[in-house]
Amino acid sequence: MKILVTGGAGFIGSNFVNYMVNHYPEYNILNLDVLTYAGNLENLRSVEKARNYQFIIGDITNRILLETLFEQGIDVVINFAAESHVDRSIPDPGIFVKTNIQGTHALLETAKAFGIKKFLQVSTDEVYGTIGSEGLFCKTTSLAPNSPYSASKASADLMVRAYHETFDLPINITRCSNNYGPYQFPEKLIPLMIINALNDKPLPVYGDGLNVRDWLHVEDHVDG
Numbered sequence: 001m002k003i004l005v006t007g008g009a010g011f012i013g014s015n016f017v018n019y020m021v022n023h024y025p026e027y028n029i030l031n032l033d034v035l036t037y038a039g040n041l042e043n044l045r046s047v048e049k050a051r052n053y054q055f056i057i058g059d060i061t062n063r064i065l066l067e068t069l070f071e072q073g074i075d076v077v078i079n080f081a082a083e084s085h086v087d088r089s090i091p092d093p094g095i096f097v098k099t100n101i102q103g104t105h106a107l108l109e110t111a112k113a114f115g116i117k118k119f120l121q122v123s124t125d126e127v128y129g130t131i132g133s134e135g136l137f138c139k140t141t142s143l144a145p146n147s148p149y150s151a152s153k154a155s156a157d158l159m160v161r162a163y164h165e166t167f168d169l170p171i172n173i174t175r176c177s178n179n180y181g182p183y184q185f186p187e188k189l190i191p192l193m194i195i196n197a198l199n200d201k202p203l204p205v206y207g208d209g210l211n212v213r214d215w216l217h218v219e220d221h222v223d224g
C-alpha cells in the first residue's frame with residue numbers, strides 16, 4: 001500500500017507521518033510538502049531514514065509533478081496540505097485560494113485520472129462558522145464559513161464531495177476541531193501563549209475572549 005501524504009512536514013501532517021511510519025512498516029509513506037514557513041523537516045527527523053518513508057519537495061498545485069508521483073502507483077491520498085492560519089487569510093486570501101482550493105482540485109483530478117482506493121480530505125470544523133456558548137456542530141450542520149481560510153476549506157470540501165458524486169471517487173472528509181500538541185507553529189493560540197508567558201510577554205486575547213473552541217490533541221487526531 002502506497003500512501004501519498006500531502007503537507008506531511010506541517011503540524012498535523014508530520015504527526016501523522018511519524019505515526020504511520022512507525023505503526024505501519026508495511027505501508028509506504030510518500031510525503032509531498034512545499035515547505036512553507038509552517039513546514040519543518042525537523043519534525044520528521046526520527047523517520048527520515050526509515051525504509052518505508054520518502055520525502056518529495058513540491059507543490060500540490062503542480063499537476064506535472066503530481067502525475068509523476070501517481071505514475072509510481074498511489075493507493076491512498078491523504079490531503080493535509082493547506083494554508084491554515086485564519087489571521088493570515090484576512091490580509092492575503094489569494095494563497096489560501098491557490099493552495100487549499102486549486103491544490104485540492106489538482107489532487108482530485110490526478111487521483112481521478114490514475115484511480116485510487118481512497119482520497120481523505122483533512123478539513124476543519126471552521127467550515128460550520130460560529131457556535132454560541134451552547135450547542136454543537138455535526139456533519140449535517142449547514143456550512144457557514146466566516147473567514148477566507150474557512151471559505152477556502154469549505155470550497156475544497158465541496159469539490160471533494162462533487163468528485164465522489166460525479167466521478168465515484170472514493171472519498172472521506174474529516175472536520176476536526178482545534179488541534180494542539182508537538183510541532184505546532186507558534187502563531188496558533190496555545191504555543192503562542194506558552195512562549196509569550198515563558199518570555200514575560202503580553203498574552204494577546206482577541207475581542208472579549210469569549211470565543212468557543214473544542215481542543216483535540218494532535219496524537220488523538222492522527223490515531224483516529
Ligand SMILES: Cc1cn([C@H]2C[C@H](O)[C@@H](COP(=O)(O)OP(=O)(O)O[C@H]3O[C@H](C)C(=O)[C@H](O)[C@H]3O)O2)c(=O)[nH]c1=O
Binds near residue numbers: 123
Ligand atoms: C493567535 C491567537 C488566537 N486567539 C484566539 C482566536 C481564536 O478564537 C482562538 C484560537 O486561535 P488560533 O489562531 O489558534 O486558531 P483558530 O483560528 O481557531 O483556527 C485553528 O483551528 C481550526 C480548527 C483550523 O482549522 C485552523 O487551521 C487553525 O488555525 O484564540 C487569541 O485570542 N489570541 C491570539 O494571539
